[in-house]
Amino acid sequence: VKRYFLVPAVVVNGTRGPKYFTLTVRHQMVPGTVLAQWEPIDFGNEPSILVATDISDAESATLAGMADVTKFADDLDTPLGGRLAAMQAALEALNLPAQMLTAATPDRTIVRGIMVIFNIGQCMQGKGFNIFAPGITLPTTMGSLSAAARTALTDCVDSFGYDRAGITLASTVRDLLTKLATQTPPRVPATSLFAGV
Amino acid sequence: VTTYNQDFAGGAGALGAGDSITQMHGTQTINRDGAGHGQLSAAPVDLLDVDVFIVGSYGADQMVMFDVSTWIPNGSVNLLSRINTPGVSNNAYKAYFDDSSFTGGGVAWGTLTIGKNVGGSFSQFGSAIDIRTNPITTGDAVWMKVTGASPATIEVYRRRAGVDVLLGTRTDSTYSGGNLGFGLWWDGVGARQQIDNVVAADIPSAYVAPPTRMAPQQRFG
Numbered sequence: 126v127k128r129y130f131l132v133p134a135v136v137v138n139g140t141r142g143p144k145y146f147t148l149t150v151r152h153q154m155v156p157g158t159v160l161a162q163w164e165p166i167d168f169g170n171e172p173s174i175l176v177a178t179d180i181s182d183a184e185s186a187t188l189a190g191m192a193d194v195t196k197f198a199d200d201l202d203t204p205l206g207g208r209l210a211a212m213q214a215a216l217e218a219l220n221l222p223a224q225m226l227t228a229a230t231p232d233r234t235i236v237r238g239i240m241v242i243f244n245i246g247q248c249m250q251g252k253g254f255n256i257f258a259p260g261i262t263l264p265t266t267m268g269s270l271s272a273a274a275r276t277a278l279t280d281c282v283d284s285f286g287y288d289r290a291g292i293t294l295a296s297t298v299r300d301l302l303t304k305l306a307t308q309t310p311p312r313v314p315a316t317s318l319f320a321g322v
Numbered sequence: 323v324t325t326y327n328q329d330f331a332g333g334a335g336a337l338g339a340g341d342s343i344t345q346m347h348g349t350q351t352i353n354r355d356g357a358g359h360g361q362l363s364a365a366p367v368d369l370l371d372v373d374v375f376i377v378g379s380y381g382a383d384q385m386v387m388f389d390v391s392t393w394i395p396n397g398s399v400n401l402l403s404r405i406n407t408p409g410v411s412n413n414a415y416k417a418y419f420d421d422s423s424f425t426g427g428g429v430a431w432g433t434l435t436i437g438k439n440v441g442g443s444f445s446q447f448g449s450a451i452d453i454r455t456n457p458i459t460t461g462d463a464v465w466m467k468v469t470g471a472s473p474a475t476i477e478v479y480r481r482r483a484g485v486d487v488l489l490g491t492r493t494d495s496t497y498s499g500g501n502l503g504f505g506l507w508w509d510g511v512g513a514r515q516q517i518d519n520v521v522a523a524d525i526p527s528a529y530v531a532p533p534t535r536m537a538p539q540q541r542f543g
Binding site: 136139140141142146147148149152154162163164165167169170244245247248250251253284285311312313314316317 | 398411413418420433435437440441442443444445446447448449450471473475491493494495496
């Protein structure tokens with residue numbers, strides 16, 4: 126069954142990947158706690174990874190039981206309902222804005238928003254930056270970012286064709302990421318486990 | 323469009339002046355043997371990949387290809403693209419083959435791993451891909467095509483007897499133009515991993531097959 130998880134990123138002997146999943150480390154397969162096939166959308170230099178995985182019920186339950194893992198509903202159209210507070214806490218802990226979520230928000234909206242933000246994180250990584258460099262948090266204003274980091278961030282947003290209208294130097298990183306989270310995720314191949322999200 | 327063709331013909335010895343291959347990291351050099359194949363010149367001091375890059379003004383859509391001249395157990399080859407600034411930042415997309423991850427090794431590579439070198443570590447783009455139905459062995463060519471930027475699509479192919487088979491596709495949103503390259507990995511036991519006929523080129527975004535190799539006298543690096 127295709128399912129989605131937010132998991133911590135780990136680096137094992139020079140290879141970065143999602144915690145609990147099988148990695149290929151220096152030409153050797155290192156089995157994870159779960160053996161399911163996985164596909165990541167990495168958050169760049171930030172310490173979390175969105176994983177799509179074709180996973181059994183048993184392995185899904187194992188993974189969902191980990192304290193540092195956030196599992197999204199099997200049916201992504203399920204509203205958060207009673208899971209709202211826990212989801213908000215989990216996302217905010219990872220520097221992902223969650224103040225806009227309500228009990229009626231479906232998991233699909235969250236996953237799509239994370240796909241957008243994480244792709245921006247990857248772009249920043251490719252330019253040699255973190256979104257959340259030391260001292261930078263969601264309330265940090267855009268004007269407080271270094272000029273180089275701000276340029277890289279806006280270049281990334283623009284390169285994806287995302288709308289950043291209304292974001293000014295007085296806006297916060299939260300404002301920008303919140304705006305991005307409502308926009309369309311990048312294309313993925315039809316064979317991707319993220320296809321159709 | 324820049325096209326690079328590296329034929330290791332010419333007998334044993336160091337690469338010639340026209341062979342503009344430079345080490346990206348590691349302590350080994352790529353040499354050529356008496357049969358005209360490229361190989362590591364000596365046993366690696368450790369088991370790190372020995373990656374090299376090909377200097378060129380390559381655009382965002384690019385491909386790199388080479389022949390697996392001699393397949394050996396416990397060897398591996400790397401396809402590298404969009405190498406950022408070798409020696410300064412070794413960020414690059416990377417695909418490599420192994421025989422160690424899935425059973426069925428011994429005569430071919432049955433595992434493909436795709437990811438990127440970034441910030442000093444290798445970030446894996448998903449599970450290793452089981453390619454035992456289309457394994458890589460002596461006489462095959464392997465190639466990688468990277469197109470687009472938002473996101474980039476990385477495709478890895480095997481060419482056997484002129485027929486291309488897509489082995490795996492991954493996407494990523496890190497854009498970094500730059501150089502192309504290849505790498506060898508070898509555990510230092512027994513025969514040496516050999517490759518030949520390295521081609522690196524820009525490609526139109528809609529182009530599928532790699533360009534025909536140029537004759538050696540036409541190559542330029």
